[in-house]
Amino acid sequence: MQRSIRYGDARIAFAICFAPKPRRRITIHVLPEGSIRVDAPEDATPELVMAAVQRRARWLWCELEARRERCLHVLPREYVSGESHFYLGRRHMLKVELVEGGKTSVKLLRGKLLVAVPRRDPLLVRASLEDWYRQRAREVFARRLAELAPRLPWLSAVPSFRLLNMRTQWGSCSPSGELVLNPQLVKAPRVCIDYVIFHELCHLREHNHSPEYYRLLESVMPDWVSHKAMLDGLAELLLNR
Numbered sequence: 001m002q003r004s005i006r007y008g009d010a011r012i013a014f015a016i017c018f019a020p021k022p023r024r025r026i027t028i029h030v031l032p033e034g035s036i037r038v039d040a041p042e043d044a045t046p047e048l049v050m051a052a053v054q055r056r057a058r059w060l061w062c063e064l065e066a067r068r069e070r071c072l073h074v075l076p077r078e079y080v081s082g083e084s085h086f087y088l089g090r091r092h093m094l095k096v097e098l099v100e101g102g103k104t105s106v107k108l109l110r111g112k113l114l115v116a117v118p119r120r121d122p123l124l125v126r127a128s129l130e131d132w133y134r135q136r137a138r139e140v141f142a143r144r145l146a147e148l149a150p151r152l153p154w155l156s157a158v159p160s161f162r163l164l165n166m167r168t169q170w171g172s173c174s175p176s177g178e179l180v181l182n183p184q185l186v187k188a189p190r191v192c193i194d195y196v197i198f199h200e201l202c203h204l205r206e207h208n209h210s211p212e213y214y215r216l217l218e219s220v221m222p223d224w225v226s227h228k229a230m231l232d233g234l235a236e237l238l239l240n241r
């Protein structure tokens, strides 16, 4: 029996196999070729199975995304039309337009990333996109910080931040209280951005990864573990520039 659930903008399809007793539990398997099989007891209703799959939707989405990433990873980015690029957790198709004698510009329009360049040059497209991501990162991070920082009683003001491309880190903070955020993080879903910001803001009170630190993080973002898992699953894909 084929069914599907929604997760954000994604639709996750799966096949349900009803097995005779003694099977009692619903188990979910991501098969090597990327399809999903759900084994269920024969007396389980499709609604019950759907609900079980929905509870694991985030995990399934990460698994599928990680799989896509491994396939994609074989191909380095070429910065040509048709390629997909992430912004706030969504894939956007790149469209490169040649504007003879015109200026370079980047626009997000109707789900497409339009890059206008005066000459066909993947390096120029890449540089224009990098600039655009930095601008977006500066805006989005400032907005999220302004929203999240006032919820934390140990902060008397919204901390400042600077952008820095890092190969293996999304953020850090200095003892003086300045945050450093990786501009590539703006490619991740908003909950992942919030997780990184909370992670760093908690360090302004607990400067290590002690049990007290995690208690603090848990108190401000109870489901941080799943947001971190999602970000970890996307890391290679988002950091592939």
Ligand SMILES: [Zn+2]
Binding pocket: 199, 203, 209
């Ligand atoms: Zn940390």
